[in-house]
Amino acid sequence: MSSPSTHAEVTAADTAGRWPLLLLFASGLVWLVVSGVLALVASIQLHSPAFLADCAWFTHGRVTALVETTFVYGWCANAGVGIALWVLGRLGGSPLRALNWAVVGTLFWNAAIALGLIGIATGDATSFSLLQMPGYVQPLLVAAYVAMSVSGILAWNGRRTDGTFASQWYAVAALFIFPWLLVAAQAMLVWSPVRGVLQAVVDGWYVQSVLSLWLAPLALAGAYYVVPKATGRALPSYEFAPLAFWTLLFVGSFSGGRHLIGGPVPAWLPTLANAACWMLLFHFSVVALNLRGVFSRGGTAFKFISFGLSAYVLGSLLDAMTSFRGVALITQFTYFATAQQQLALYGGISMLFFGSIYFAMPRLTGRSWASGALVRGHAALTILGVLLLVVSLAVAGWIQGHDLNNAKIAYAELSAHTRPWLLVVTAAYSILLFGNLLLFVNFILSVCSACCVRSDNLPDSSSFRQPSAMEVPAL
Amino acid sequence: MSTPSNQDPRLDQAAASDESLLASHEKLLGTQPDEKARYKLVPLTLLFFFSGLIFFAGTYLNRYSGLFDPHIYNENSLPTTGAAVAVKIDPLVLGKKQYEAVCITCHQATGLGQPGVFPPLAGSEWVNGSDDRLIRVVVYGLQGPIKVMGVDYNGAAMPAIGKVAGSGFNLSDEKIAAVLTYIRQQWGNSTAAITTEQVAAVRSKDGDRKAYTAAELLK
Incomplete structure (x- = not known):
């Protein structure tokens, strides 16, 4: 902070945005841990139904709603917005402005989520997937999100260079699109609900759009920045990145109908969604081509981003495969669909978030992470946990789907068949919770070490290497 | 450019500055x-x-x-x-349904009736005999004594089942034809089916009238 010009790697944007962005990451991590505990409860109830069954707040339906809400709106939203603001600030070339808006927005956003969670637990939840928070907190969510986004939009508008980079497109898209999604879904489901089966159609659209048009762009904003930054090479096949971006934006929300295959909707809705799933493969293949440099090097951030990228691409292939009706006949409405969702949310998006946060944190605090052992532990446990979770859920879902299609198998037998795999799911959630606790502890230690040293020692100039100019590939 | 050695897990080194990152990618987008x-x-x-x-x-x-x-x-x-395709209904299925709703109370599921009170349908010459006579009994009902398979029955009256004045059931011609076809194929009976047209013809010929007697039918 004393002489920022000599430390080009820790920019003025970082020192100005330090506390607001750390607040976003910290709230995200708190919700991640809370969500982990709740996910553990929900998964135990799947094989031991009596667990907490007498406590109304923690009956299975409510706990699942709480898990989804804390994970998506608590962890993903806070972490994702933090990454988007950080990337927009750095690439904008000047310190973030209007950060008090971001702080107030973050506080209100988290207050709204806390209120929403209490609402869900006491029985005020709506019946819509990913939109369970009761009607009275929904407008607060929109307002708080808009306040959080202001800094990012200002940084985008006031950027120093005319040229733009893929990270910026994805970040700005996510900041703008989410309020629209949330308002549209609220209007059609909460304020003046559409009738009958149309509600399921709207909710399918909303769930898919949250994933494709909000969380995925937030995760990609970080990954597209960190990968070329750490490899020092321009992204290969970058000329296709705009096409991949627009494919996602145009086609992404059309694939929402795949949640309705086998449901009581006109046939063209799922058909359109399946076609969209296949079109999206273009987006995923270009992203994989662009970011393939991540597999060529080591490093903490790359460990997470390479896993996240693989899961992101693999998840899209799985979505496309299960969109065929013959496969959906078995997988739809089973644990397999949960496996797909966890692969996207945990394996894809969260891992990309982790990678970006590992890269960003030292630049925000001005120092390295407090403990290398905790970093390694978190990486190992998270990778193991996600693999176990997705594989065991997928196997359980496949068994469940086959059994459900066979009228001769009683429901009790079906439960017995899936039970061993559900026990593995619980183990996986415990591993993930433990891993995320390591990250949380490391985060607290790192923030404390940044606070407790005298300010003229910041940033720790010796640890950051001076970055050179980027290699431009020869044409 | 030096390749950063990422040995320390606590810190990922950057290999390129933000300005050069923006500039080089901008250059890439401009190229074909x-x-x-x-x-x-x-x-x-x-x-x-x-x-x-x-x-x-x-x-x-x-x-x-x-x-x-x-x-x-x-x-x-x-x-x-265009027009929806007409669905073909099996008269035996429809007839069984009607029989179980209406006739079964007196004539029983066995088609044997109640000895001395309700005459049997199985093997009955009334059921397996003249088409028109059978239609008349069921559509308009039957009162007075009747002799079935050599046994006299005088205990009960058969109500009107068809769509005629005074009928408590008002079954359509199609349903009457179906139930008649059904009783002609059950319990060992095997006589030709009765068509909807036959029932309609009898009904339009006789018009609205009171129940038949056995004597009238045997004329």
Whole structure:
């Protein structure tokens, strides 16, 4: 902070945005841990139904709603917005402005989520997937999100260079699109609900759009920045990145109908969604081509981003495969669909978030992470946990789907068949919770070490290497 | 450029500055993939891949969309045009249903009736005899004594079942024909079916009238 010009790697944007962005990451991590505990409860109830069954707040339906809400709106939203603001600030070339808006927005956003969670637990939840928070907190969510986004939009508008980079497109898209999604879904489901089966159609659209048009762009904003930054090479096949971006934006929300295959909707809705799933493969293949440099090097951030990228691409292939009706006949409405969702949310998006946060944190605090052992532990446990979770859920879902299609198998037998795999799911959630606790502890230690040293020692100039100019590939 | 050695897990070093990152990617966007007529493999492959996906998605959409008809729920069917196809109903199924709703109370599921009170249908000469006579009994009902298979019955009256004045059941001609066909095929009976047209003809010939007696029918 004393002489920022000599430390080009820790920019003025970082020192100005330090506390607001750390607040976003910290709230995200708190919700991640809370969500982990709740996910553990929900998964135990799947094989031991009596667990907490007498406590109304923690009956299975409510706990699942709480898990989804804390994970998506608590962890993903806070972490994702933090990454988007950080990337927009750095690439904008000047310190973030209007950060008090971001702080107030973050506080209100988290207050709204806390209120929403209490609402869900006491029985005020709506019946819509990913939109369970009761009607009275929904407008607060929109307002708080808009306040959080202001800094990012200002940084985008006031950027120093005319040229733009893929990270910026994805970040700005996510900041703008989410309020629209949330308002549209609220209007059609909460304020003046559409009738009958149309509600399921709207909710399918909303769930898919949250994933494709909000969380995925937030995760990609970080990954597209960190990968070329750490490899020092321009992204290969970058000329296709705009096409991949627009494919996602145009086609992404059309694939929402795949949640309705086998449901009581006109046939063209799922058909359109399946076609969209296949079109999206273009987006995923270009992203994989662009970011393939991540597999060529080591490093903490790359460990997470390479896993996240693989899961992101693999998840899209799985979505496309299960969109065929013959496969959906078995997988739809089973644990397999949960496996797909966890692969996207945990394996894809969260891992990309982790990678970006590992890269960003030292630049925000001005120092390295407090403990290398905790970093390694978190990486190992998270990778193991996600693999176990997705594989065991997928196997359980496949068994469940086959059994459900066979009228001769009683429901009790079906439960017995899936039970061993559900026990593995619980183990996986415990591993993930433990891993995320390591990250949380490391985060607290790192923030404390940044606070407790005298300010003229910041940033720790010796640890950051001076970055050179980027290699431009020869044409 | 020095390759950063990422040995310390606590800190990922940056290998490029933000300004150079922006500048070099901006330069890439301005270039054409096949500049200087160097046909690179990646852009060509991607072009074919994207075209293939568009072709596949378009064909799939065309094949399974049910022409975007809001009433089509099965992706393999197409909207029907013109009149709906008439559904063929098995008279035995319809007849059994009517028998179980109306006749079974007196004539029993066995078709044997109640000895001395309700005459049997199984093997009865009334059931397996004249078509018109059978239709008249059921449509208009029957009062007074009747002799079935050599036994006299005088205990009960058969109510009118068809769509005639004073009928408590008002079964359509189709249902009457079905139940008659049914009793003619059950319990060892095997006489020809009665058609809806036969019932309608009897009903229009006789008009509205009171129940028949056995004597009238045997005339």
